[in-house]
Amino acid sequence: MTSRRFLGALSGPDVPAHLREDFTLLTAEHMRGQARLLFVGFILSLPMVVYGASAGAGALVAYGLPLIILLLSATGLVLLSRPRAEGDFGDARRIIDTVWKLCLLTAAVGSIWCIASWASAPLETRIYYPAIMSIGGLVLGYCLMAERSVGMTVVVVTMGPTIAVLASTGMVMDLVLAIAMAIGVGFQLTMMVRHQRLLLSLVEERHRSAELARRDPLTGLxxxxxxxxxxxxxxxxxxxxxxxxxxxxxxxxxxxxxxxxxxxxxxxxxxxxxxxxxxxxxxxxxxxxxxxxxxxxxxxxxxxxxxxxxxxxxxxxxxxxxxxxxxxxxxxxxxxxxxxxxxxxxxxxxxxxxxxxxxxxxxxxxxxxxxxxxxxxxxxxxxx
The missing domain is CATH 3.30.70.270 (Reverse transcriptase/Diguanylate cyclase domain)
Structure with missing residues (x-):
């Protein structure tokens, strides 16, 4: 497969103009529910993150960064709990943008926490931090796959820096973990495209059904x-x-x-x-x-x-x-x-x-x- 075809496959299907509004509404509906679960999961996991902080990490890494993630997650829950205007395209677009910004910030903070913890941890334990990050990054990407551009950028920000750091150490196990994480990212990106195709198929079927429900089958009027x-x-x-x-x-x-x-x-x-x-x-x-x-x-x-x-x-x-x-x-x-x-x-x-x-x-x-x-x-x- 050429690089152009590969990038074309990752870009996913184009959404026809007459379906874009319905597609955005369905995407916002999916992302709203998934992001709320995601933020709850972040909040529940933060005590373990603090407990497992590297002994050599400073207070900012051990407590400050988890606190920032807590605040971002709580903000997300508050914003996404507001009543949603059914069928409002502008409101749907705002939901997608809000989730994107909050998750992108959370991903950036998580990457900083992972790399800082990894760098300050003893050699025998530091590999656990990128492993924890890879689990969190893949879960994050899965929850955001309804919107391809959101999911892809968040996964790249979450996993990219960690993969780059691990691949640059020259240690065999670090390289093995970096390759495994890169394969996981590739798999996640592919699944995002497949998921979007499924959503688009659902929107097309809904649109077709709605058209048929409003058409006289004999005359076409x-x-x-x-x-x-x-x-x-x-x-x-x-x-x-x-x-x-x-x-x-x-x-x-x-x-x-x-x-x-x-x-x-x-x-x-x-x-x-x-x-x-x-x-x-x-x-x-x-x-x-x-x-x-x-x-x-x-x-x-x-x-x-x-x-x-x-x-x-x-x-x-x-x-x-x-x-x-x-x-x-x-x-x-x-x-x-x-x-x-x-x-x-x-x-x-x-x-x-x-x-x-x-x-x-x-x-x-x-x-x-x-x-x-x-x-x-x-x-x-x-x-x-």
Whole structure:
């Protein structure tokens, strides 16, 4: 394997732009839980570190450095115990950065403690200090492997100086330990890349599942759930929206005469016509059966689109060799809450059924603010 391929393998997979936010959220979730356990482990191990301090080490190495690690760990626990904003990308990024900085500082202090203890210990005992450090460094890397750049830099800072010192003494056992630690670092770095690939696969699967849950499997349009979610996004902005409900006239006759497979092909053809109008913030969806919807801001979803659809659909040759007509109900509202969906849909639905009752193949618009049973009928010339 060439050095370029090796470095490419260590760099791990690139996260696609449309998955980066979800990947960061999942990474922060993993790191938050693992880092809290890590800091607790540091605190529990510090008494043993102090007890096992080298007899020749000064007070700074024996007590001062463990105290710094204690303070860093306690700070980490406090910062990571704060309530987390679910789905907040900025908060997730802050968690990752906080863990990175605290663990990097802890790794640097640990390296100083290891090298200073090793240098001041008797020959027969000093090899224990880098051995202890290697265990701590690999555990540290394992807990941080959710974020490759964090884990790699912390492992290198933790283990790199110790490996370099051991390899430079000229003593056989020091060199053996340095090589063993270097192999452990290489293994840890490889596992980090593999772990990130697993996380990325999980994010991709979640994204795929979420997309499928919001898509109508027959037509490929958004489904009712996705349309309501889009409505809720409009409601958060407190603006004027328009809903058009489109229903195929006498669709049951098509199924009865040509079969349900042909009926499905008609639905897909109609969906293609509707999708051509789903530009920008306009969402086209299949609400169920032969009923479809277009939702958008009142500014983006011009009322003329309903009339254009009526003409396009009426002129389109369908898979069964005939033309079809549709009835369209339109309703407008200024929305500010998810609860505003039901009234808006009810208004468009009533307008639709008035269009059906008045002869089909036409557009009816619910008059906002008026008696809900009063509708405006499109001009006679628009009827087929």
């Amino acid at each position: 958004a489904n009712r759930r996705a349309l309501i979610e889009r409505f809720e996004a409009f409601a958060e902005r407190s603006g004027a929206v328009r809903l058009m409900v489109v229903d195929i006239d006498r669709f049951k006759t098509i199924n009865d005469r040509f079969g349900h497979d042909m009926g499905d092909r008609v639905l897909r053809t109609l969906a293609t016509l509707l999708a051509s109008h789903a530009r920008g913030e306009i969402c086209a969806a299949r609400l169920g059966g032969e009923e479809f919807g277009l939702l958008g801001s009142a500014e983006a979803l011009d009322p003329a689109i309903a009339l254009q659809l009526l003409r396009e659909i009426g002129c389109a040759r369908m898979p069964h060799g005939e033309t079809i007509t549709v009835s369209i109900g339109v309703a407008d509202a200024v929305v500010s809450s998810p609860e505003d969906w039901n009234p808006l849909y009810a208004q468009a639905d009533r307008a639709l059924y008035r269009a059906k009752n008045d002869g089909r193949n036409r557009v009816m618009t619910h008059q906002s603010g008026a008696d809900p049973d009063r509708f405006q009928t499109e001009p006679q010339a628009l009827r087929a």
